[in-house]
Amino acid sequence: MYFSTADIEVAVWVPPLVAFGVSFFTSMGGVSGAFLLLPFQMSFLGYTHPSVSATNQLFNIVAIPSGVYRYWHEGRMVWPLTWIVVLGTLPGVFIGAIVRVNWLPDPRMFKLFAAGVLLYIGVKMIRDVLKQGNGNKSKNNSEKRFQKMMKTARPNTAQKGFSRGQSNATSTVTHFNLRRLGFTFYDESFDVSFPGIFFLSFIVGIIGGIYGIGGGAIIAPFFVTFFRLPVYIVAGAALMGTFVTSIAGVAFYQVIAPFYPHLSVAPDWLLGILFGIGGMAGMYLGARCQKFVPARAIKWLLAGIMVLTAGKYVLAFFGY
DSSP states (O other): OEETTTTEEOOTTHHHHHHHHHHHHHGGGTOOSHHHHHHIIIIISOOOSTHHHHHHHHHHHHHHHHHHHHHHHTTOOOHHHHHHHHHHHHHHHHHHHHHHHHHOOSHHHHHHHHHHHHHHHHHHHHHHHHHHHTTOOOSOHHHHHHHHHHHHSOHHHHHHHTOGGGGGGTEEEEEESSSEEEEEETTEEEEEEHHHHHHHHHHHHHHHHHHTSTTHHHHHHHHHHTSOOOHHHHHHHHHHHHHHHHHHHHHHHHHHGGGOTTSOOSOOHHHHHHHHHHHHHHHHHHHHHGGGSOHHHHHHHHHHHHHHHHHHHHHHHTTO
16 A cells, blocks of 8 residues: 555555554553654655654554553553643644754654664663662562552452542542642652653653654653652553643644645654554553553563664664
8 A cells, every 4th residue: 555645655454563563562661652663664664754753643642542541540640740741741842843854854863863862761771670670679669569469469359459430549649739749659659840840841842752752752761760650650641641742743743844845744644543543452452461560571671672773773874
């Protein structure tokens, strides 16, 4: 099948199948999988126009709601954290889109930029996981209690424990103002800076707007490694933030497209929707299965994917 905006030809079943496989695993860490679909589109499908960023964000819009629904249904959405992420990333996404079109239209330079971002975060996460494995006590004891409960609970009991009516058993917001956000997760308290989360989200929004990923692939590892937040809580907030900012990103790319007639800027709607359909199924199942997977394994998954993807981009930049 030929996709005119992307100027590529690919079997109609390939985009949803690839998106399903990617999203199933990445959604466990609060990542939509868009940051892996982008190199797939560029390297395997040959889709290198700037519009690939907008198409990637269109995938987020279609795919993410199913994953967010599962986290909400299981009481693992800390909504104040989610809205701070959204408010911070939105202006950054617009800035990032302008940077992408005007200063990073060359796919070679764009890949080098993406490699730097992914490599830094991936290495930081690996160091953090190794420190915990060498005997340092993890600050997120709640993750261990949560995982222990899931291992010992019977299947029907586990599902009932995550019903919407019992959401407070999982997480509860204790305070929220312009200075601090506090919440509990399995009897462990967490307190983070509102300005700190907001500023990080703004920077991530710029990077996400350039890369076309909505920012979840960057902000989820940052929350886990720098703010020491539990991955079981971070995932829902990161996905929801990615969803909202992706809507803004796609709309912005579509609006500015007429001002760049010499470039393919607007998303390829059909291709993005096909990716999104596969991602929708993958995210729903991934979010549902996440509670049965150890937090350490999810962190290794995120870190490994980032480092390998970055390495591939660096090698491509130098012609290998």
